Amino acid sequence: MENQDLKSEKKFKEYFNLANSSRNFSCPVRDVVAHVSDKWSLLVVYALAGDGTLRFNELKSKIGDVSQRMLTVTVRKLEQDGLVKRTIYPEVPPRVEYQLTSLGMELLNKLVPLIDWAQENSNLIISSRKKAAKY
Amino acid sequence: MENQDLKSEKKFKEYFNLANSSRNFSCPVRDVVAHVSDKWSLLVVYALAGDGTLRFNELKSKIGDVSQRMLTVTVRKLEQDGLVKRTIYPEVPPRVEYQLTSLGMELLNKLVPLIDWAQENSNLIISSRKKAAKY
DNA sequence: CGGTATCCACAGGGATACTG
DNA sequence: CAGTATCCCTGTGGATACCG
Numbered sequence: 366m367e368n369q370d371l372k373s374e375k376k377f378k379e380y381f382n383l384a385n386s387s388r389n390f391s392c393p394v395r396d397v398v399a400h401v402s403d404k405w406s407l408l409v410v411y412a413l414a415g416d417g418t419l420r421f422n423e424l425k426s427k428i429g430d431v432s433q434r435m436l437t438v439t440v441r442k443l444e445q446d447g448l449v450k451r452t453i454y455p456e457v458p459p460r461v462e463y464q465l466t467s468l469g470m471e472l473l474n475k476l477v478p479l480i481d482w483a484q485e486n487s488n489l490i491i492s493s494r495k496k497a498a499k500y
Numbered sequence: 501m502e503n504q505d506l507k508s509e510k511k512f513k514e515y516f517n518l519a520n521s522s523r524n525f526s527c528p529v530r531d532v533v534a535h536v537s538d539k540w541s542l543l544v545v546y547a548l549a550g551d552g553t554l555r556f557n558e559l560k561s562k563i564g565d566v567s568q569r570m571l572t573v574t575v576r577k578l579e580q581d582g583l584v585k586r587t588i589y590p591e592v593p594p595r596v597e598y599q600l601t602s603l604g605m606e607l608l609n610k611l612v613p614l615i616d617w618a619q620e621n622s623n624l625i626i627s628s629r630k631k632a633a634k635y
Numbered sequence: 636c637g638g639t640a641t642c643c644a645c646a647g648g649g650a651t652a653c654t655g
Numbered sequence: 656c657a658g659t660a661t662c663c664c665t666g667t668g669g670a671t672a673c674c675g
Contacts, residue, residue, distance in 0.1 A: 393622030394615055395542070400625075402537030404668075407530070421637050432669055437638065447628035458636045459675085468621065475614040480529060482610045486603065487528030493582035539648075556657050567649055572658060593656045594655085 400446055401472060405431055405439040407480075410465065413449065414473050418464045448472060535581055536607060540566055540574040542615075545600065548584065549608050553599045583607060 401407060405428070412427045413419060419427065425436050440463060443449040448469035454460040465473065535541060540563070547562045548554060554562065560571050575598060578584035583604035589595040600608065 393626065394618045395539070397618040397622050397625055398537060398542065398614070399539075402533060404530075404534075407533065425637095433638075434640095434670090435668060438668085445629045445632040446625045448625075453637095456636095457675095459638085461637060468624065471617065471621070475617045479533070479610040479614060482606065483529045483532040486606070487532050489603065490532055490581045490583075491528060494580045497580040560657095568658070569650090569660095570648060573648085588657095591656095592655095594658085596657060 397446075400442060401448075401476070403439070405435055406443060407476070409436075409439055409443060410448070410469065410473055410476070411480075413463060413465045413469070418462050421461050421463070424463060443469070532581075535577060536583075536611070538574070540570055541578060542611070544571075544574055544578060545583070545604065545608055545611070548598060548600045548604070553597050556596050556598070559598060578604070 401410070408428050408431070409424065412424055416423075416427075421436070421440075424440070425431060425433065428436070431439075440449060440451065444451045447466060450464050450466050452462045452464075454462070536545065543563050543566070544559065547559055551558075551562075556571070556575075559575070560566060560568065563571070566574075575584060575586065579586045582601055585599050585601050587597045587599075589597070
């Protein structure tokens with residue numbers, strides 16, 4: 366257990382240096398995490414994970430309450446990060462398809478345990494929050 | 501593989517309903533994830549994971565560039581969610597100690613693979629982003 | 636169909652000063 | 656020591672209108 370603590374301590378310092386090296390240079394870990402944890406990225410990744418390939422409006426209707434603008438911004442960011450592949454078919458009317466890259470699928474695999482945990486414990490967390498709000 | 505897709509599809513719908521049930525009611529999954537993925541929560545959780553117990557200013561100096569205000573806000577949020585325990589010792593000068601709850605440690609365990617992945621692939625992602633920015 | 640462009644509101648978060 | 660209180664600035668994201 367002490368060994369565990371030591372390992373944990375060492376690991377923290379490692380991450381910490383990466384995460385906090387400077388406020389001027391972007392920090393990789395915080396940066397990458399921020400990109401997947403914004404309001405829509407998670408839902409886009411999950412939508413593509415479920416269906417494999419989706420067109421713009423399929424994605425939009427699947428998520429439901431996302432605005433056209435934010436969906437565009439989100440998929441562009443994911444595309445630039447190399448997590449999502451965007452394929453344009455030069456037809457009329459235009460057709461654009463989105464799918465996860467292998468990097469995107471890797472990310473998804475890391476995300477699943479977190480989401481599972483969040484789902485399982487959300488009641489606990491939310492009730493804890495409400496109890497605190499009473500006072 | 502088809503079975504995998506089917507499972508994945510089913511899972512998405514499940515999460516999606518939880519995550520997107522309404523824009524008026526808070527969505528548990530998005531909500532919980534948002535709370536740990538804001539600018540400081542991750543670093544606070546990691547700091548406490550490394551040291552077990554920390555006082556306010558220890559936490560502050562360990563993170564480094566966090567303002568007093570934001571550290572207060574962050575630990576309060578984590579406390580309300582039941583992820584962090586806050587213990588006040590009625591002394592002069594006051595002493596306040598923070599530590600992860602068991603729920604907080606569970607969360608940490610789910611977070612570690614994600615952070616590891618982010619650290620390992622940050623170069624890939626950032627270079628991909630820069631390449632895209634050129635055009 | 637799959638986007639841009641523009642405008643705007645609001646919440647997150649920083650700096651500073653003060654306090655039990 | 657461990658916070659509050661206040662002010663203000665920025666970025667995120669929504670609504671709407673237009674475009675190839």
